Every structure is written in structure tokens, then in C-alpha cells.
Amino acid sequence: MKAAAALLYAPDGYDTSRPRLMGRHAAGAGFLGGLVRHAGFDRLVALTRSADDAAAFRAQLKDLGATVPAETLGDADFHRLAETGCLMLPGPDLSSFAWRRRRGGAAQAFSLVGITHTIASAAAMDSMAEMLVAPVQPWDALVCTSSAVQAAVRRLWQAEGAWLARRTGATRIEGPALPIIPLGVDATALAPDPAARAEWRARLGIRPQDIAVLHHGRLSFHAKAHPLPMFLGIARAAAAAPAGAKVVLILSGWFADTVQRRAFSAMAKALAPDLEIRLVERPETDTKLRSAADLFTLLSDNIQESYGLAPVEALAAGLPVVGTDWDGLKDTVAHGVTGFRVPTLLAGPMGDLAARHDIGLDSYDEFIGGVAQFTAVDVGAAEAAFAALIGDAALRARMSAAARARAVAHYDWQKVIGQYQELWAELARLRADGRGERAARLRGEDPVPRRPDPSALFADYPTRRLTPETRLRLAPGLADAQAAVARITAMAGLSGGAARRELLPAAELFQAALAPLDAGPATAGTLVAGLPPGQAWAVFRALGWLLKIDVLRLEEEG
Known part of the structure; x- marks a missing residue:
């Protein structure tokens, strides 16, 4: 198959070896690996800004086992993107490339496709708002990784569109398409491994009859998930464990700093003093740790999160998931089938937090930490979900099988790359139709549309x-x-x-x-x-x- 998309490539978007690993890095690396394994392209093309980046692209493809040629385009070759028909961006910044495409000639030369990761930052909100005034076309798209993210983007556009209508008198304001395509996983690599289970449990001192709950990812109370409902819920639910079994929480991941480390330790001692906890730091190179667990949990309560890749990896590993009814988990965790979604509640107003962040009084971490502070996870429902899975081996087995099946059917990179190929084909059809730029009136009110409550x-x-x-x-x-x-x-x-x-x-x-x-x-x-x-x-x-x-x-x- 002829290459249908080129990548904007810089190592920052695809490197998982960095000390401060973020979800977007893992997602980028996974997407590139998915293209190598499943796209069927006759060559893999990247737009790069330097010779070093071009060399890094070729090296990463080699590490991924690519068997087709790698081709890199420099700034002077920007017009050659028409040969592939699409430029895939690792983030939401369609606008600057749309202007650049306009300067180069025909807007129908190729499509632009971006993707959302976090959409809570000032830079991400600005990128999305700019799409309404930049020369973005109907054959461009911003891929949303979850339905909740798609709704938030639309709400931001409604506010920005209303301002533009009042300011300029415009009657048709419209951004690019907003398809929902999830992040993917390598379901084969994440398959349950009995040998790894035995090895990890022996290493961690977890007996065969014990029930292990895994939490994996960044360990951050202000930027990922506050651990209170997890500590309280698991500690209280431990009473449901069968006679002779104990409940063990495996905290797997990395702390951003010593403040986070001290906070997690203090909260664990204060809230769950009798709960056995095993800390496994920076295990990202060993995907088999998941095999040691009996269930997975991520009680996310943070707007920094937009999808939640770790729970999908857990599903692929055959782990029932106790997650929150929040952002992407609403789409990925089938409540009562592959796990349980714990209700959440968002308080407000928080317009002052948006204003303080906008004018620089609060950092991004302070902004999202403030929002998270007023976001609640239902502690009682969390306890009930943990108790149900801890106390019922048959339920765990049914949900384990359903979790693995759901991941293979919906989130394996082969399925996800197929959805991208369908999107690229549809955008190519729109370009070929020669339809002009569209715009639609967007409604909504907010004093500062780009910094809403x-x-x-x-x-x-x-x-x-x-x-x-x-x-x-x-x-x-x-x-x-x-x-x-x-x-x-x-x-x-x-x-x-x-x-x-x-x-x-x-x-x-x-x-x-x-x-x-x-x-x-x-x-x-x-x-x-x-x-x-x-x-x-x-x-x-x-x-x-x-x-x-x-x-x-x-x-x-x-």
C-alpha cells in the first residue's frame, strides 16, 4: 500500500526513554510502532526539522523492525507532502501548518490531522481556538481520543465562535472534523504471562492465594489521581478477602519529585496503615509486571488526563479495571463487564483559577491541582467495587476474559491503525471532491473564551x-x-x-x-x-x- 500519511517527527513526541515520561510520549511511540506493524505502507515518511531528527527517525524505525524504506523531508520539501496526501501531527497544532500550507499554494494538496493529548494547558487551548480563524479545511481533522475530550473541544469552540461572531460579524464559523479514535496498545505483547506472574509475585512476596491490586503510572496527587479513594477503598475492601488471603497494593510508576513521594507515603500511613503496599519504581521497560496483579485501578480525577492509556494496557493484560467515570475511561471501561467505573463529581465555579493561570499567577501544575482539589471520587462506590472483585474470584475471572477480549477487539494497534486508514481515505475523498472551506455558527458564552471556567x-x-x-x-x-x-x-x-x-x-x-x-x-x-x-x-x-x-x-x- 502506498504511504497515505507522513509524520511530523521530532524525538520528543516519540521517545519513551526520557526520565519524565508522559502519556503523549508513550502514545506517540505506540502509534509509530503500530504503523510499522500494521499500516502496510511501501515507505514510511517523516517531515523533520533537522538532520539529527531525521537520523533519530531512521534509528527508531530500525529498532521497531521496519522492513520498508524510511524517507525524510526537510523544510524545503514541505510541498512534497502532497505525494502522501496527509501530514500527521503529534499534537493539536493544526493552525500553524494550515497557514504554512496556504502560503505554499493549493489547500487541497494534502490533509492535516492532529491529535489531542491533554487539552487543559494554555498552549493546547490556544491551538484549538486558533483552528477557528486559521485556514483549516473540511479535509483536515483533530482526532479526539475520547468522547469526553470531543465534548470539551466543542464547548471551547462554541465559546470562541460566539466571541468571533460578535467581534467580526461572522455568521459561519467551523473547525476541522473531530473524529474519535482511541489510543492503541500492543495486545500481543501485553497478553497474560503465567511465568512472569509467578516470578513477579515471588519477587514482591505475594503468595498465590493473595489478591494483588495494581496501580501503574505517574504517582502524582495533583496531576494524575489523588490516592485517597484508592487507599481508603482498598483498605476497607480488604475485609472481603477470602480467609487466609491478604490484599496487596502494587504501586508501579514514578514520582515527579520528593514532594509527591512524601505525600503518597504520608497518606498511605494515615489512611491505610494496615494495607500491604509494594512500590515498584520506573517499571515501564517490563510490561510483564501486570501479570502479577489480579485487578487494576486508576481513580483519575484530573483534567490533565484525557484518555488513560494505562487502564487499556491493563485490559489487554486481562485485568479487571476499577476506574473512575471520567474522561476516556468512560469509553474504555465497560461498567459491570470489564470492571467498574466509580462516579465522580466536579464542583465549581473555578473561573478564578482559569484567570490566575491565564495571567501567569498560577503555573500549569497549580491550575490543574486546584481543579483536582474540587473534583471528588465516590469513596463508597470505590470501596464497593474493590470489595466485589476482591471477594469473588469467579467475577474476576469473567471480567478478566471480557477485558482481554475487549482490548483485542477495540484497542489493539491493528484495529486503531485501521481506523486511521479509514479517516485518511475519507479526507482524501473530500479533497478530491473539491469542496470549499466550510464554517458553521457556534454558540456559547464565556467572558474569556480561551480560558473558560x-x-x-x-x-x-x-x-x-x-x-x-x-x-x-x-x-x-x-x-x-x-x-x-x-x-x-x-x-x-x-x-x-x-x-x-x-x-x-x-x-x-x-x-x-x-x-x-x-x-x-x-x-x-x-x-x-x-x-x-x-x-x-x-x-x-x-x-x-x-x-x-x-x-x-x-x-x-x-
């Missing part, structure tokens, strides 16, 4: 949003508001308990807001009704943090 932009990530009508009650074990405030104070003082303590209201405000719960459940609106208007909003969104740390529960929870 994250609690509105990411409304499709959680199970539900906190509203004034949401009914709340004190969590089990808390007799009254005074006891609740004592727990709040303890959690706020715990390293990692609150990523942005300065955003929390004073203890006196919490005491006043929670007092009505002494008499029984009440709505969120009732709890803040008597507070000063200038402080009520801050307490309202902080209710999300109280749900997060298991001070509050939704009334309908068991």
Missing part, C-alpha cells in the same frame, strides 16, 4: 456536577459538624491532603456551612445560603473537596 469546560468528564439542589449528608462515622471540621483540619494538614490549601475557606466558614447537617441531609444551596455572598461561592465549590476527602456523601449513597 474549567468546571464548565470539563463538564462531560464527571458523572455529575455539584448544583445547589445536590443533597448532601455527613459521611459515616461523623456525628456532627464539629467532628466534620476536625477531620477537615486533619486532612488539610496532611501532606497531599489538599493540593491548594490557600483556596480552602476558613474552618469557621466550614463550621457554619455544615451546621445544618446536624439535623440531617440538606441541599448544597441550603448549606451556603446563610454565608456572606462574597464567601458563599468559595464554600460551595469546597463542598466538592469535602466529598473528595469523605467528609460528605451524596444522600443517595449507601
Whole structure:
């Protein structure tokens, strides 16, 4: 098959040997390997910016076992992309290449296809907003890795489009196509391995009858997944283990810094002192560690996340997944079939966080850490999911088989590359049809469209949003508001308990807001009704943090 797409290649987008490994690096390397194995191209083409990058491309293809020629194009060869018909970008920056294509002549010469990774950063939001004013064409596309991401991109475009309409009087505003294509995995390489299972469990001191829960990835309470619901849920669910068996949590991954390391250690000791934990750092070169586990968990609560590759790798390894009902996990984890999705809740407003990040007062880490602080994972539902799998070997076996089958059928790179080939063919058809640039009116309001309130932009990530009508009650074990405030104070003082303590209201405000719960459940609106208007909003969104740390529960929870 003639090459149907060229890659924009720089080692940063495809290198997994780096010390600070991110999901986009693993995704890029996986995509390149998938092309080598499954695309069937007569050659593999890359647009590179330097001789060193061209050499790195050829070297990486050799390492991947490519048997077809590698061809690299420099800046002066940009027009030759018409020979392949498409340029694949490792991120969402279609706009700059669309302008460059326009300068070169016919916009129908080739298509541009970008992909979303995180869409929470200022740079990513700017790239997506620019698509509405750049010469992006109907035969271009921004691939969304999940339905939640697609919804967020559309919401951002609605706000930006409304501003453009008012500012310029434009009546047709439209971006590129937004197909949903998941990230893939090498299902063959991730297949369960009994020998590796025995070896790893012996190495970690896990007996055959024990139940091992694996958490793999970056270990970050502010930028990946706060470990509180995992520690509490597994520790409490350990009581469901069969007689003679113990539950072991395998923390596999890497800490960004010593702050994260200390925080995880402190929270584990405070929240799950009796839970046995094995730490395996930087195991990314050994895919067989997954074979040691009986189930996998990632209780993501962060807008930095957009897909969640680790849970899909776990499915391919035949592991039932306890994940959150959040971003890409909504698409990949079939609730009750391949695992369980734990409900999430997003509080707000957070327009101040968007503004502080926009003007440089808060770093990106501070921004996403602030949003995560007011995002709650249902601790009770997490406990129930862990208990169900820990206590029922037959359920684990059924979900294991279903997980492996789902990964092979939907997420193996052979299937995913096939979806890309279908997309490239459709875009080529649109180019051949000669249709002009399209635009459609987009609606929506936001004071600063490119820096919207994250609690509105990411409304499709959680199970539900906190509203004034949401009914709340004190969590089990808390007799009254005074006891609740004592727990709040303890959690706020715990390293990692609150990523942005300065955003929390004073203890006196919490005491006043929670007092009505002494008499029984009440709505969120009732709890803040008597507070000063200038402080009520801050307490309202902080209710999300109280749900997060298991001070509050939704009334309908068991």
C-alpha cells in the first residue's frame, strides 16, 4: 500500500526513554510502532526539522523492525507532502501548518490531522481556538481520543465562535472534523504471562492465594489521581478477602519529585496503615509486571488526563479495571463487564483559577491541582467495587476474559491503525471532491473564551456536577459538624491532603456551612445560603473537596 500519511517527527513526541515520561510520549511511540506493524505502507515518511531528527527517525524505525524504506523531508520539501496526501501531527497544532500550507499554494494538496493529548494547558487551548480563524479545511481533522475530550473541544469552540461572531460579524464559523479514535496498545505483547506472574509475585512476596491490586503510572496527587479513594477503598475492601488471603497494593510508576513521594507515603500511613503496599519504581521497560496483579485501578480525577492509556494496557493484560467515570475511561471501561467505573463529581465555579493561570499567577501544575482539589471520587462506590472483585474470584475471572477480549477487539494497534486508514481515505475523498472551506455558527458564552471556567469546560468528564439542589449528608462515622471540621483540619494538614490549601475557606466558614447537617441531609444551596455572598461561592465549590476527602456523601449513597 502506498504511504497515505507522513509524520511530523521530532524525538520528543516519540521517545519513551526520557526520565519524565508522559502519556503523549508513550502514545506517540505506540502509534509509530503500530504503523510499522500494521499500516502496510511501501515507505514510511517523516517531515523533520533537522538532520539529527531525521537520523533519530531512521534509528527508531530500525529498532521497531521496519522492513520498508524510511524517507525524510526537510523544510524545503514541505510541498512534497502532497505525494502522501496527509501530514500527521503529534499534537493539536493544526493552525500553524494550515497557514504554512496556504502560503505554499493549493489547500487541497494534502490533509492535516492532529491529535489531542491533554487539552487543559494554555498552549493546547490556544491551538484549538486558533483552528477557528486559521485556514483549516473540511479535509483536515483533530482526532479526539475520547468522547469526553470531543465534548470539551466543542464547548471551547462554541465559546470562541460566539466571541468571533460578535467581534467580526461572522455568521459561519467551523473547525476541522473531530473524529474519535482511541489510543492503541500492543495486545500481543501485553497478553497474560503465567511465568512472569509467578516470578513477579515471588519477587514482591505475594503468595498465590493473595489478591494483588495494581496501580501503574505517574504517582502524582495533583496531576494524575489523588490516592485517597484508592487507599481508603482498598483498605476497607480488604475485609472481603477470602480467609487466609491478604490484599496487596502494587504501586508501579514514578514520582515527579520528593514532594509527591512524601505525600503518597504520608497518606498511605494515615489512611491505610494496615494495607500491604509494594512500590515498584520506573517499571515501564517490563510490561510483564501486570501479570502479577489480579485487578487494576486508576481513580483519575484530573483534567490533565484525557484518555488513560494505562487502564487499556491493563485490559489487554486481562485485568479487571476499577476506574473512575471520567474522561476516556468512560469509553474504555465497560461498567459491570470489564470492571467498574466509580462516579465522580466536579464542583465549581473555578473561573478564578482559569484567570490566575491565564495571567501567569498560577503555573500549569497549580491550575490543574486546584481543579483536582474540587473534583471528588465516590469513596463508597470505590470501596464497593474493590470489595466485589476482591471477594469473588469467579467475577474476576469473567471480567478478566471480557477485558482481554475487549482490548483485542477495540484497542489493539491493528484495529486503531485501521481506523486511521479509514479517516485518511475519507479526507482524501473530500479533497478530491473539491469542496470549499466550510464554517458553521457556534454558540456559547464565556467572558474569556480561551480560558473558560474549567468546571464548565470539563463538564462531560464527571458523572455529575455539584448544583445547589445536590443533597448532601455527613459521611459515616461523623456525628456532627464539629467532628466534620476536625477531620477537615486533619486532612488539610496532611501532606497531599489538599493540593491548594490557600483556596480552602476558613474552618469557621466550614463550621457554619455544615451546621445544618446536624439535623440531617440538606441541599448544597441550603448549606451556603446563610454565608456572606462574597464567601458563599468559595464554600460551595469546597463542598466538592469535602466529598473528595469523605467528609460528605451524596444522600443517595449507601
